[in-house]
Amino acid sequence: MLVDLFKGFAVTFKHIFRPRVTLEYPEVKRPLPPYFRGRHRLQRYENGLERCVGCALCAAVCPSEAIYLEAAENDPANPVSAGERYARVYQIHQLRCIWCGFCEEACPEDAIVMGPDFELANYRRDQFICDKQAMLDPPDKGFGKEPNLKVNTAL
């Protein structure tokens, strides 16, 4: 019986000297894998234009119909996105979202990606409807050149 007891203590002792796996959340945060699917982000081009053109493929592919968007036409003098079209309203209902990442895969413009943010707690249910401003990257965090749409015919 004693033998068994020491066996048990041995295990405990062994773990005392091993590195800890438990993190002191929220002071310490667990490093996330790069493919982690957290809160959605809407990305930009390097000149600050939104990548999203409001094509609604993410809404079409979403299995839980968590995405709602309405598109509108860009003002050429003051464009929001890189095409003629932009998402005037872009909402994701995060209580409906099942974090499958299909939206990310469907996006033809690399606009919507799922970021590392997993802290989604809120006090009210309506706060889970995440709108465009909440998801957009800051204007200086864009990347890539927007497509060149210059007229190249003489006409």
Place this chain on the structure above:
Amino acid sequence: MATAAIQNYSPILTAGVTGTVYSGSVESLADYQAKGGYDGYKRALQEQTPDDVLALVKEANIRGRGGAGFPAGVKWGFIPRNRNLPHYVCVNADESEPGTFSNRPILEQRPHLLLEGAALAAYATLAETVYIYIRKEYYEGVRQTQRAIDDAYAAGLLGRNILGTGFNLDIHVHTGAGAYICGEETALIESLEGKRGYPRLRPPFPAVQGLYNCPTVINNVETLAIVAEVARRGGDWFKSLGTEKSPGMTVYSISGHVRKPGNYELPLGVTMRELIYEHAGGIRDGNKFKAVFPGGSSVPMLFEDELDVVMDFDGPRQYGTFLGSTGIIVMDETVCLVWAALNLMHFYWDESCGQCTPCREGTGWMHKILKRLEHGQGVQHDVDLLLDICKNIVGRSICALGEFSTGSLVRTIPRFRDEFQAHVDQQGCPFEKKYTEFR
């Protein structure tokens, strides 16, 4: 190797034509009639029925000199033998094929020969109106032809009740604006009707629904000139010239890197080697021969070992190319074939009417690729891609322009693949530029 008939041949269609219209003389109505001009026409009107004339042309087996070599008699035979609808004869004097200028001496210096042929065609096909569609750039051609028409009207050879036979004929000159596509017969018709020069779908063929939806014959200038000669001299004389399947003579327009470029009227059956080395005086500057377009820029090229080809309607076919419009463009060893192809592709891209997909997009695409190749931005699969695009165009467009645009590539790439590949590998043209930089 040249036969005696070829060596002793003296020009008939271009008889008396020396130099240009500015230096040489223009044959007047009197000159022409002194040579027996309009005799065949008068005889036909006074002694023969339209069917006789048709039979004569059929019997002589006059093959169209415009490019396709289709027998004129057969073409005329498709015209209904009634006058339920007005019939028309259109003369294709648009001569827009690069490297071709064989109609020009006839239009400018012997317009009556053309008029007689056109009148005979009208008589044989029961037409009473002839339109001569001449490109505007042939300013002298338009002027001289119109003057000849005026003379013929004055002499009573055109107009109402000609020579008291009850035959009416009007000939009009219409000037085209210089579009390559309007040399295509149905595009020519559309252009005559005042529309965009878009080739029509066939069927229906012009012989059934042509100009203004009426039966229409369209012939090349040279074909009708030959008709005039045949009406005067007879079919047996005509068949004594040339080869068995391609009787008669034609005017070869030789241009490019030869010592003596120009028009050479010879019986069909002469070889390419004779044309270049005997008649045109050989390659310039003692350079080596590289390639030749046997029938305008639209047909695939011939190369060094193929020069003994007999230049009649059937000879070039064994190499997958055609006699075409007999515009022979000779290139010597200094020519970069990519550059040559780019030059021509620019022409076809620019001249494509844009009606059907393969020609519109294909020429533009090939032009872009060739431009990249020539300017050192070629990529590995470009050469194969060019061949594949050619394959996708040939036989799939509405008219032949699509197919023509591939003429400078389909035989050239397999033969000179190294040269094309060198453009990719060296990222630029390996040739020393002796010519003007072109686009």
Place this chain on the structure above:
Amino acid sequence: MTPLNVPPPPDNVTVTVNGAPMQLPKGKNLLQALLDVGHYIPHYCYHPRLSVAGNCRLCLIELEGRPKPEIACNMVVADGLKIRTDSELVDSCRKGMMEFLLINHPLDCPICDRGGECMLQRYSVEYGWGTARTIDPRRRFHKPQFDPLIDIERNRCIMCTRCVRFCDEIAGEHVMGVFGHGNRNYIGTYGNGPVSNPFSGNVIDICPVGCLTSKPFRFKARVWELRQTNTTTRTCNGAVTAWTRAGKLYRVTPPTRRRHGAYTIDEDTDEFISNEARFGTHYANHDDRLTTPMIAAGDGAQMTTSWKSALEAAARALRNAGRGEACFLAGERSTNEEFYLLGRLARGLCRAGHIDWRMRFTSEAAARAAGDALRASDGDLDLLARGAYGATLMIHADLLGTAPDIALRIKEAARAGKTRLALLDARVDEFFGRFADPVYLEQPEALATAVNNLAAALEHGRDEAHAPADGAPLFNHLAQHEQGLIVLGLDAAGGALNPALVPAALRLVQALGAGWQFLAVTAARNARGAVAAGAQSDRLPTGPVTDPEALRSTSELYGAPLEAPEETPAAPELLRRAAAGQFKVLFLHRCDELVHHPQRELIEQALAATETVIAVDIFPSWITRHADIVLPGSLFYENDGTMTDIDGTLQRMSRGDRPRGDAQEEWRILESIAVLMSAARRHKSAQSIFGDLLKAWNAPTLFRLDDLLLDPPSLLPQTNHVLLSRRTRPNFKLILAERGAQPPAQAAPAAGGGLRLLWNMHSQGPDHLGSRSSEFDALHPQPRLELNPADAAALGLADGDWVRLAGGEVYLPVIQLERAIGPLPDEALYQEEAVETPA
């Protein structure tokens, strides 16, 4: 029916397709024949109603034994034809063409509104390479703005020229064309002007790619998000599909068909809808909707109430109305079911109530004449399209203005040589003028005489000797044909239809013999349905009110005893009586035409003089504000029912969305009132009411029975479109205003009257519904007055002068006399739709 209705049996021959024999109709376009039997061949430029262009080269097929492929769209079915559509050659052709089409096509599918219904996307998946071999920059054009409703993106164009051919061949206007050449070809309009014909919206549908898209629909939604309801509008003949999401209407298109496993706009749709149906129906989204029942609260105020109390109040008022004291006016845009229910309420449940629909006519005689004409109308536009009518005579029709869809069908038949068109009118426009011969111009009041003369001459005999002195060509035109069609327009004179014209036209048909048929055309959407469903004072669903047998059978259907009325006043007379205070209850069911009625004072008096006014409507108007009980109705995609096209084709209106707010389907409202008035028969659905109508229409002379199915697809292929005319308007006198480029500030009457006004109630004008369609504003034509140049010279008027019409404070520019649409008889004016702000 006459043997005209039997289509000739197809002469089938055997064609070998991919080694398998197939029976196809001889002489038919091969591509169409293959499509018809479900053998799909990809194609862009081919369209069944347009000429063959053969430029997309996608329908290349292999003829066995020939090395070169041929395009199927330029071949006809011939006996012994052997083709392959599955060979390597065909496959490589399709792949090659798709690659060519895509090398310059921009990769902007996420932006493009065509995404999801684009033939380029579809064929790329089915026939394309899947990879791109081009690395070269793509061609990009400038983007012009030339039309307020059509957006053009030339980069996406594949030069199929369908739009060009549509404008040239169908809409009859050379407005679009191909410019440039080579691969710098582009589509545009001449002079960069708008595509100004009343069918221009169709170029959006027939464009197989995203080059021409709809501006009102631009970026509003993706097509796959929308719910499609196959229905018909309350304003135009023919079927449409309403595309909605969450009750909001996004677009209206020709009916969609099931293809490739999904309902899409058929890119080969052989149906063209007018701009009014397409854009004018966007009133559906107007915020100004009536959504709750309201009752009068005294002092001219209204208060919302519950359905229960509103309906009970209505039923109470109707119950309390004495004999002949209830008057029902049924709007011409009501469904057949609503007409039937209104007839039952008026005749069966009220004591000898009055009912009529003919409010658009300003005189009793005109209204009666219109009723007669519609009852006699038996012409069939499908027969016309099939070539059964050798000749067609249009009398005083002005169809392009009042019923462009019908105009389109008649013109197409004339253009295709299916019929020979003649015109007898006060004014001829270019649309028909180019295809018509002979054309006769008469002063409007002389038309009846002219028709009578023709008829009299024909009654004497058909050989030329009997021809009237000045009308021999027209006489011969008619006399030569055993079978033909007489088209009579009921709206061309506005509300003042010349009553003598109808008997004259009917006499002419009679004189021409049994092979001739008659078609009365009016912009009143469901006029045929009103006559047939018993919403006309002298008609019961089963026959005339004077027929005891009809009374008996109708009373059986109604489940209520009926008595023959002593008199049958039409709507103009009913309005007059109402103004005189003879009615206790006035029931106005969807009376859109009263809102802009020329006799507004009369209607105001009627509203004031009647104790209880009940109005069913969807938008507030001065009428609903005067009403004591307002019952909110539904839109054309919220309601169940059927509509009758002008040539008798039934169209189904179906409910694809619930009405906004508390609004209800009209049939439900009417049925509820009937139930409260203790009707013996109760209907639980619109279909059940339609069942009653089917029983009533035992004699199938008015309708083709095979169309009477409730299965939508069988109704969809019918294509009859009549546009509703906008307003009726009294005759104006011309009073010249001072000359000036702008309308003068002060009305300055000048001499020069005495001209008659012939006006065109242009379909593209504002009315009760259309004025609420903001997209439609762009379509309003420039209002203008057209004068015979001789008259203009006599009055000293020139192009661009402004004139004022007496009778209304309306200023109009005199527009381009030299380019007036067509010839006008002397001393006639032509006014194109004067604009007034609706009340």
